[in-house]
Amino acid sequence: MANLRGRKVRGGESTAFALGFSDKMKSVAGAMAVLALATTGTVVVQSQTTPAAYAQDAGPAEEAANSNEPIVADAIANGYIKSATGMTNAKSTLSGRAFIDDGYGFSPTDGGQQAVPEGTKVYMQWIDKDGAVSPVYVAQTTDKLGGSNISQAGPGAYAFDLREPWVDHHGKEHTYTASTNQYYRLWIDPFVDERNGFTVYPFRQVGGFFPGAYRNSMGANQQGAWNTIGTNMQRTAVLMQADRDVPYMHKPKGEWIEDRTPTVPNQSVSPKMKGHVGGKVWHETTDARLNGPNDNGDVPANGMFVVMSVLTEEGAGAYAAAVDTLPEAQQLAAAKKLLEEHPEYIAATVRSKIDADGRYSVKFPEGTLTKQTKQYLYAHVETADGRIPSGYSAWRIPLFNSPKNNGTRNPAPIAAANPVQNPMWYNVNFALVPRHDVKLDITNFNMTDKPADAGDTAELNVTGPFPVTPNKIVWKKNNGEIVKTCDVASAADANACTFTVPDDAKTGDIYTAQFVTGDNTVLAADSFTVVVPVVLPFGSVEEKYDEFDALSVLPKQPDNVVKGAEPTYKVEGLPEGLEFDEKTGKITGTPTKPGTSEVVVTRDVKVTTKEEVPVLDEEGNPVYVNPDAPEDERVVKTKTIDVEDVQHDRIPTLLTVTDTPLKAGVVGEDYKHKVVPTGFEDHPHELKIKDGSLAVEGLPEGLKFDPNTGEITGTPAAEVEASEKEPNVTVTYTLIDYNGTEYKITDRAPLPISADVKTTVDDSGVKPVDPTNDEQDTGIVVT
Known part of the structure; x- marks a missing residue:
């Protein structure tokens, strides 16, 4: 077994040590604007049921999480919403109307604006509470819901069906529920209105103001848009403005x-x-x-x-x-x-x-x-x-x-x-x-299959044109702490604002890059997550694995656990020969094959969180602080309630099983063997044997190990019995990764020596042969 030495686990109360992956790839959620987080592996999943129609292993949202193509999520076209009532009640939707500005009001139900043409594409993207940026979704407007021009289902209506979550690297399902600190943005690409020949451009967004900017789903002054937390966001709007060259x-x-x-x-x-x-x-x-x-x-x-x-x-x-x-x-x-x-x-x-x-x-x-x-x-x-x-x-x-x-x-x-x-x-x-077209993409890491490790540097691809207002790139950790800011006067400035993941980063951390203009208006964003796997104690082939408390790598259990709720634990991906004992929480057994495995330890437990929600009357309509004000000036009254969620902790770990196979010897015959430990070749941190650390002890009589050549040489003098179950040689060495972290390893290996079996010839010169009735090969072939 290995005597482990190395870095301590970041953020946990574990005696294990940390090591990270170093995967890089193009980002999943490149910001496609017309204008553009959980610690120690902790993630929060809304406690809700996914509709049966979407309960599948790899739905469109999961597949599109690794694509830059927008996800078609049209709640009207797929029949999920069929009326204004559906816009009010349909769960996990965002709905509204799209207009051409005609100088009238800004509210989606003012009744004075002209709808965009039938079938106009509307795009939507959102940022979850932890800072994770979603893929881009697309729906089309319609005039066919039958609503009047003062109805939220009137001409130019659109609705996004967001029931199907997208899943990040840690297994967290991100579902839009119109909750506090879930930010959304809406936009329509500029187009020529064939009804009059004018080119129209993004002008204003409801809720919010700046076109294409991210807007908190919860909050006052939504200009007529409002949300029901856990249900939907409704009465949003996208306003376009015609080219003014007349x-x-x-x-x-x-x-x-x-x-x-x-x-x-x-x-x-x-x-x-x-x-x-x-x-x-x-x-x-x-x-x-x-x-x-x-x-x-x-x-x-x-x-x-x-x-x-x-x-x-x-x-x-x-x-x-x-x-x-x-x-x-x-x-x-x-x-x-x-x-x-x-x-x-x-x-x-x-x-x-x-x-x-x-x-x-x-x-x-x-x-x-x-x-x-x-x-x-x-x-x-x-x-x-x-x-x-x-x-x-x-x-x-x-x-x-x-x-x-x-x-x-x-x-x-x-x-x-x-x-x-x-x-x-x-x-x-x-x-x-100003008309601008900001796109921001983290090119080498993402939220799904390409997490970053401590020490990795995230790179940006930011393109414009940019607004003429003051601009900057802001990097945030877990949607809270600002960890880096760069003033931006050009694309070169923006792309130079790379970010290096700090050494104290933890698995589950999310870093979000934002393009911010003016008064902290976010026009584009992208995010990636961090995986710093815990290195479990090394094992050795056919050596009993020291019982290891797998639950020790998890963060402290939260204080807001629902009374009477018991956590459930899983350990997946263990090497052959090892198993997880759910009663004791320990990994036990005897590994049988060398290699490095990613072992994932998870815990799910019900917790109580607080949400700010709108106050509704008996008919389900929002209650306003100032009900007599014009619609786009009303402020929704809110209250704080307890909501039951499931907290999902997922800690990736690495468990490496080593082995040092040695060839058998024969008494009296010259022996030469290169000692080559194995099992760590595919380790993500490029483990190598430290120079001068390889040592071999317990060799049979007549053999010796030369540390300069790494070879065992000599002539065995006596017969020795040894097997995988009863090894006789101890091989020790130190592994070192590319960061200089060291791990001391011990392998026990068999080197059996068999007796000298020589053929005896008598004075006649004829080799004696034992009598047999078996057919013999004469060595003569007749064709």
């Missing part, structure tokens, strides 16, 4: 007026603001929840331009008659027709540069901005080369109107006028939502 809303570019006058300061009171429109423009970085955004430490849009047009008084009158009198759904087409037929109705288009503080002032030609025409403006923001970002303003759709249009949904503070300097406007603000 030439008919301005004069031809050759007729634009370049306003090079300095930005007017103190615009609310300055007499210079007469005939001007001014405000501030910024890149929105705050993950706001209510109404429109505000300038709260955001990044000024320095160097960009505001382009603004005003109608003539004749044009304002014609516009009021031809457009303002129509229902909202018909106004866009009417405005386009009127202005293409009468471009002369546009009095002026002025382009004004935004200063370093994000402020601007547009100076219109004398007499064009009047008390009447100031109500008929149109504006957008553009870069120096004419690219137009998405954003919040009074002109989210191409219509001439007052800067007060949309009210509190505009960037705060909302527009106002000083009657002393009238006609004028100040606080005509723009909050930009």
